[in-house]
Amino acid sequence: xxxxxxxxxxxxxxxxxxxxxxxxxxxxxxxxxxxxxxxxxxxxxxxxxxxxxxxxxxxxxxxxxxxxxxxxxxxxxxxxxxxxxxxxxxxxxxxxxxxxxxxxxxxxxxxxxxxxxxxxxxxxxxxxxxxxxxxxxxxxxxxxxxxxxxxxxxxxxxxxxxxxxxxxxxxxxxxxxxxxxxxxxxxxxxxxxxxxxxxxxxxxxx
Amino acid sequence: xxxxxxxxxxxxxxxxxxxxxxxxxxxxxxxxxxxxxxxxxxxxxxxxxxxxxxxxxxxxxxxxxxxxxxxxxxxxxxxxxxxxxxxxxxxxxxxxxxxxxxxxxxxxxxxxxxx
Numbered sequence: 001x002x003x004x005x006x007x008x009x010x011x012x013x014x015x016x017x018x019x020x021x022x023x024x025x026x027x028x029x030x031x032x033x034x035x036x037x038x039x040x041x042x043x044x045x046x047x048x049x050x051x052x053x054x055x056x057x058x059x060x061x062x063x064x065x066x067x068x069x070x071x072x073x074x075x076x077x078x079x080x081x082x083x084x085x086x087x088x089x090x091x092x093x094x095x096x097x098x099x100x101x102x103x104x105x106x107x108x109x110x111x112x113x114x115x116x117x118x119x120x121x122x123x124x125x126x127x128x129x130x131x132x133x134x135x136x137x138x139x140x141x142x143x144x145x146x147x148x149x150x151x152x153x154x155x156x157x158x159x160x161x162x163x164x165x166x167x168x169x170x171x172x173x174x175x176x177x178x179x180x181x182x183x184x185x186x187x188x189x190x191x192x193x194x195x196x197x198x199x200x201x202x203x204x205x206x
Numbered sequence: 207x208x209x210x211x212x213x214x215x216x217x218x219x220x221x222x223x224x225x226x227x228x229x230x231x232x233x234x235x236x237x238x239x240x241x242x243x244x245x246x247x248x249x250x251x252x253x254x255x256x257x258x259x260x261x262x263x264x265x266x267x268x269x270x271x272x273x274x275x276x277x278x279x280x281x282x283x284x285x286x287x288x289x290x291x292x293x294x295x296x297x298x299x300x301x302x303x304x305x306x307x308x309x310x311x312x313x314x315x316x317x318x319x320x321x
Binding site: 047049053057060061062064065066067070071093095096097098099102103105106 | 218230232233236248249250251252253254255256257258275277278
């Protein structure tokens, strides 16, 4: 079963995954949404860390350390960031973190990644602006975005047919670039939210 | 080299450094810390991974060649040993001065009264 969901709060995501396991849906993969396998219901302890790795051996060392100490690596790859772990029987601790600082630091790493991604789109925005792909005149005179010869002299059905036919193309022509600032805003928002969670979690008293 | 900026070491950092007097990988370190601290300090996997990363950055420990392909092995550096010595001296003074100023009987009586 596939599910698409989005979390910024790791703790909410952990709770949801534990609830899914309780309903008999076990996390298999997270490369495209959450992929679950139907099995028996289980009371699971699932924890999430956020880490990216430069080298394959760093990732293997990381997973091995968790498996040694009783946490099965469920999903996540070298550069996916999100790492999912399930507690196996032979461990006494109930968490992959033993202090608030390290528990909060995963939000900081997530926030930093979001800000970095947001910044990485900025040069693209500048290039688009300099090459006139971003053209603010289109807001004032959207007619310029229509290329059909004599469109504005047509009348009746003929006009509406041509007009409606070209409108999606005109929108693409004029505003396709807007996905870049939207992406930047979205990443900044994620970064801001997870940074807030970082500060909250850090100051939490256990 | 400014050693003082790392001092005093936290209890977890102190035990983590102490666990690396002999080369060891992450899970061995977790077990050693627990054993050295009489089961009072337990470091979970995610926290230990971050701690190793920090200690490497501060050059208090270093990675050494490992025969185990899946597990990285670390050992304490000269700087790390120096740090342990300095912090130990600091704590020795604390215990010395406390013993001197706070008579053991007072401690004992306090315990009895509390109970």
